[in-house]
Amino acid sequence: MSSSVSRKRIRKDPATRRAEIVGTAAAIALAEGLECVTLRRIAEELEVRPGLISHYFPAADDLVAEAFGSAATGELDALVPAGRPGETPTLRLARFLARTTGDAYDTMSRLWINARHLSRYRPELRERVVGQEAAWRGRLGALVQEGVDAGEFRPADVSVAVVQILVVLDGLGAHANTGTAEHPAAVSGMAAATAENALGLPAGTLAAPAEGAVPAVRNAPDEGSAPASARTTAAAAAPAAATVASGPGSGSGHGPRSASGAAPAARTEPSEPPEPSESSAP
Amino acid sequence: MSSSVSRKRIRKDPATRRAEIVGTAAAIALAEGLECVTLRRIAEELEVRPGLISHYFPAADDLVAEAFGSAATGELDALVPAGRPGETPTLRLARFLARTTGDAYDTMSRLWINARHLSRYRPELRERVVGQEAAWRGRLGALVQEGVDAGEFRPADVSVAVVQILVVLDGLGAHANTGTAEHPAAVSGMAAATAENALGLPAGTLAAPAEGAVPAVRNAPDEGSAPASARTTAAAAAPAAATVASGPGSGSGHGPRSASGAAPAARTEPSEPPEPSESSAP
Numbered sequence: 001m002s003s004s005v006s007r008k009r010i011r012k013d014p015a016t017r018r019a020e021i022v023g024t025a026a027a028i029a030l031a032e033g034l035e036c037v038t039l040r041r042i043a044e045e046l047e048v049r050p051g052l053i054s055h056y057f058p059a060a061d062d063l064v065a066e067a068f069g070s071a072a073t074g075e076l077d078a079l080v081p082a083g084r085p086g087e088t089p090t091l092r093l094a095r096f097l098a099r100t101t102g103d104a105y106d107t108m109s110r111l112w113i114n115a116r117h118l119s120r121y122r123p124e125l126r127e128r129v130v131g132q133e134a135a136w137r138g139r140l141g142a143l144v145q146e147g148v149d150a151g152e153f154r155p156a157d158v159s160v161a162v163v164q165i166l167v168v169l170d171g172l173g174a175h176a177n178t179g180t181a182e183h184p185a186a187v188s189g190m191a192a193a194t195a196e197n198a199l200g201l202p203a204g205t206l207a208a209p210a211e212g213a214v215p216a217v218r219n220a221p222d223e224g225s226a227p228a229s230a231r232t233t234a235a236a237a238a239p240a241a242a243t244v245a246s247g248p249g250s251g252s253g254h255g256p257r258s259a260s261g262a263a264p265a266a267r268t269e270p271s272e273p274p275e276p277s278e279s280s281a282p
Numbered sequence: 283m284s285s286s287v288s289r290k291r292i293r294k295d296p297a298t299r300r301a302e303i304v305g306t307a308a309a310i311a312l313a314e315g316l317e318c319v320t321l322r323r324i325a326e327e328l329e330v331r332p333g334l335i336s337h338y339f340p341a342a343d344d345l346v347a348e349a350f351g352s353a354a355t356g357e358l359d360a361l362v363p364a365g366r367p368g369e370t371p372t373l374r375l376a377r378f379l380a381r382t383t384g385d386a387y388d389t390m391s392r393l394w395i396n397a398r399h400l401s402r403y404r405p406e407l408r409e410r411v412v413g414q415e416a417a418w419r420g421r422l423g424a425l426v427q428e429g430v431d432a433g434e435f436r437p438a439d440v441s442v443a444v445v446q447i448l449v450v451l452d453g454l455g456a457h458a459n460t461g462t463a464e465h466p467a468a469v470s471g472m473a474a475a476t477a478e479n480a481l482g483l484p485a486g487t488l489a490a491p492a493e494g495a496v497p498a499v500r501n502a503p504d505e506g507s508a509p510a511s512a513r514t515t516a517a518a519a520a521p522a523a524a525t526v527a528s529g530p531g532s533g534s535g536h537g538p539r540s541a542s543g544a545a546p547a548a549r550t551e552p553s554e555p556p557e558p559s560e561s562s563a564p
Contacts, residue, residue, distance in 0.1 A: 033402065110402060113456075117399040120315065120392060120459040129460045160468045167472060171453025174395075177402040178411045186442045190449060197479075 018056050025067035034114050037064045065128040068115045072132040075108045080139045089147030097192045098208035109173035137162050154200035161198035168194045300338050307349035316396050319346045347410040350397045354414040357390045362421045371429030379474045380490035391455035419444050436482035443480035450476045
């Protein structure tokens with residue numbers, strides 16, 4: 001990195017710099033593991049002094065926790081985004097479940113395993129993992145409650161239904177580093193089957209919606225004026241970007257500590273320290 | 283450890299020494315994590331030279347894999363031991379599920395999380411994890427097949443039923459380092475409910491058997507001459523020790539690589555190297 005120290009640096013505002021640090025740490029956590037998130041490594045990636053990183057994160061463990069929180073919040077926002085007009089809770093739940101597969105999902109599952117293991121030793125990370133789990137329960141709980149309010153879902157208990165779905169997803173994701181075979185449909189479809197059972201839905205209701213297709217919806221809510229094509233369009237929409245700010249569950253439901261890692265710009269940050277002397281070099 | 287080098291050493295036969303090394307490594311893995319299983323650490327625990335450990339395990343990663351395999355095999359043998367005369371598959375399955383809770387189980391769940399994470403980086407460990415998962419499928423698969431043969435279980439597919447049960451157990455165990463609250467019965471009982479559903483059993487059939495009690499058994503197999511008291515006695519028996527050599531699933535079922543780590547004495551070992559010179563010191 002010696003070639004970089006003579007580059008003219010731009011002094012960034014604290015929120016931008018912090019977001020850059022966290023984003024870089026999250027990317028390294030996803031690609032290589034949380035063990036690789038060190039002040040030195042992040043400084044190398046960003047071509048800054050390690051002291052700049054420790055200015056924002058005096059304790060490296062806080063950066064590790066933030067890296068996980070940022071990645072996990074991005075996943076939650078991408079998998080369970082805010083609903084759009086005309087989208088039923090049934091459709092949104094089916095689409096979420098359909099997204100719990102593939103390379104990006106497996107990469108995130110590896111990070112969850114990583115974080116759950118290191119939580120044994122790192123209290124800051126454990127606190128963040130517990131918070132993200134609560135955010136998941138809150139987000140999914142709000143979606144299920146919407147379905148209850150719309151007359152689509154009939155769970156015996158909303159929070160139990162949510163935890164049952166998440167337990168199955170955790171069990172399927174536990175094999176992200178060691179899975180060697182494709183699961184049969186009766187296994188890969190366990191989360192959908194669990195959700196259907198917990199929510200009082202006929203089997204198959206939550207089967208993966210085809211691109212542009214709408215799954216069968218029982219007891220569709222009153223959408224009187226919304227034409228069928230509107231829902232079809234909504235179903236075909238591309239997955240929301242990971243940068244969606246917050247979903248319907250944020251701040252409600254079952255005690256979520258929703259996504260504090262997702263909004264670095266909203267935090268009060270110390271001013272960025274003066275750039276090192278070489279920043280004024282030609 | 284300097285006080286130990288002058289002790290007179292007993293030269294142990296290779297199988298005994300190897301078992302001692304693996305047992306020590308497994309204990310450290312359970313108590314502190316697989317990251318702590320190093321040649322140096324095991325040597326310190328056993329008060330021998332590191333060279334003695336590396337004589338048996340030239341590659342430390344092999345010892346890490348063996349530590350996990352030994353602990354995991356002990357767990358499998360303790361949780362799903364060989365059946366005893368008069369014990370129905372339904373009783374054995376209910377008793378297994380009742381054992382998937384408590385401190386010892388949580389400790390082992392932490393080791394599974396640990397191993398599944400490190401499998402990302404360590405091929406020897408990954409191979410062992412995959413093997414232990416296969417051993418679990420084989421052992422449970424044999425138990426379920428016995429239930430099918432006895433007319434107690436009616437799964438659509440034996441191997442699918444087994445994987446569904448294991449996925450739920452993995453999902454519940456994923457929180458061993460981060461769980462902060464007691465689950466409601468509808469969550470803690472998910473594995474039993476999943477098994478009942480997959481095996482065509484009425485709800486509640488696999489509820490935890492009380493000490494000395496026998497759970498309700500539907501379609502009990504022909505045990506003609508076996509009096510009810512024999513099954514009651516069997517149900518009250520203490521859990522089998524972790525040293526039970528092999529269960530009914532070993533070597534059968536769905537391709538298990540059963541428990542190679544459990545039988546160190548059966549392996550061909552190199553001769554133990556000469557003791558260091560201080561062993562002959564007064």
